[in-house]
Amino acid sequence: MVNKISIEDSIVNFGQNHLIISRKEGFAVLNNDKSKDRFMKVKSIIKYEKGAESFNNILDKLNVKENVTPPFSLLIDNVEVEDVVAVTNDFVTAMVSLEMDNMESDNKYSANTLSGITRPIEKINILIFIDKKLSKKSLLKLNMKVVEGKVLGLWELDVRNKLNELFTGKSHDSIIIACRDFEESSGTDLLEVEKLVKTCVSQAIVKALRSSGYSVNITDFINNVGVEIDDLVEAGMDLCVGVEKTEKIYQKLKNQILKSLGDINVITLIMAGIRVEEDYQKHRLEEVDADDDPAYLYADEVLGMAIANQIAGTKAMFNFKRYDEEKPGIISELGPMLDDVFAGLVAGCMSKIFEE
Numbered sequence: 001m002v003n004k005i006s007i008e009d010s011i012v013n014f015g016q017n018h019l020i021i022s023r024k025e026g027f028a029v030l031n032n033d034k035s036k037d038r039f040m041k042v043k044s045i046i047k048y049e050k051g052a053e054s055f056n057n058i059l060d061k062l063n064v065k066e067n068v069t070p071p072f073s074l075l076i077d078n079v080e081v082e083d084v085v086a087v088t089n090d091f092v093t094a095m096v097s098l099e100m101d102n103m104e105s106d107n108k109y110s111a112n113t114l115s116g117i118t119r120p121i122e123k124i125n126i127l128i129f130i131d132k133k134l135s136k137k138s139l140l141k142l143n144m145k146v147v148e149g150k151v152l153g154l155w156e157l158d159v160r161n162k163l164n165e166l167f168t169g170k171s172h173d174s175i176i177i178a179c180r181d182f183e184e185s186s187g188t189d190l191l192e193v194e195k196l197v198k199t200c201v202s203q204a205i206v207k208a209l210r211s212s213g214y215s216v217n218i219t220d221f222i223n224n225v226g227v228e229i230d231d232l233v234e235a236g237m238d239l240c241v242g243v244e245k246t247e248k249i250y251q252k253l254k255n256q257i258l259k260s261l262g263d264i265n266v267i268t269l270i271m272a273g274i275r276v277e278e279d280y281q282k283h284r285l286e287e288v289d290a291d292d293d294p295a296y297l298y299a300d301e302v303l304g305m306a307i308a309n310q311i312a313g314t315k316a317m318f319n320f321k322r323y324d325e326e327k328p329g330i331i332s333e334l335g336p337m338l339d340d341v342f343a344g345l346v347a348g349c350m351s352k353i354f355e356e
Helices: 055-064 106-112 136-156 190-211 219-225 231-238 246-262 262-279 300-310 314-326 331-333 338-353
Strands: 013-015 018-031 039-049 072-077 085-089 093-102 121-133 173-182
Touching: 018 072, 018 121, 018 136, 039 055, 039 121, 039 173, 055 072, 072 093, 072 121, 072 173, 085 190, 093 190, 121 136, 121 190, 136 173, 136 190, 219 262, 231 246, 231 314, 231 331, 231 338, 246 338, 262 300, 262 338, 300 314, 300 338, 314 338, 331 338
Parallel strands: 039 072, 121 173
Antiparallel strands: 013 018, 018 039, 018 173, 085 093, 093 121
8 A cells, every 4th residue: 555655745645446645835747648738737646546437527526525626637547546556766656557458358358468467458557756856858758767667567577468579568558757846957867866767667567567466377488489288289199109099198198288387397498498489589699590490409409308308207308309300280380499399398298198
């Protein structure tokens, strides 16, 4: 719960569905909403959970019940007050509220769902309070640092969309930056301010994501590169010979894959392959070009054999060669690192279920 901000003489008041931060001398504000005056002098900054209320009804409630009079900056979202996250570092406070999609449309859900987040992020709202007087030019520069801090926080937890692209927020995300007052010149040394703003925003984004239930497991990583567990089961069964392919064997293989994905060593090897594959695809190292899966590249096979060996020992390493050469099912569609990584996983699990 937010009960104090970096501007010492500010007053923080809570209501059932609102948060009002006021100051006798008011605040100088930069608002990124282009439909409004970007620079304002306000008495209060308000975060209001809208629910089903109309805009006019909200204004009436604030005026009559809370005795809030213009001018003020108003942020309306669908986030409960207790879910607002705040981080204060010295003279800067960053407050973040994550608006989550209500998922009324299944198509919308599937298109926008982010890895590790059960409900897609619809909007990120950020309030910044700086216990200094700043020029309008300085506030504009700090607005960029807020954006950088937001992206840094999302990047830190590797938040991605279903296209496996890094999620950096949306164009309609709200940013309000408040300081003590406007000053004519840029007398304040901005370097320290910029650093603190960026750090506070980044930390608040991470804290808000954690509070919203954000978590990523190895299955999410695998899904993000276009591989489903059932795809691996099908690939494994494609080279299954000498036994009848019953539903029982399919299920046994699936259970073994899921069990193996609980092994920290298997997880580590798969993550290594996924990260290197991305570096190859993005051509991040000028010395490396693996687009054609060159014959002299064998580190991918080392990873695959290590995974197979971890799951079922020496016999699985021989089985790995079969899956590496034949590349059944989904394995044939993967890049130079991932085809071997998942060939090793499937080969190891296939060997394991026939041990008895």
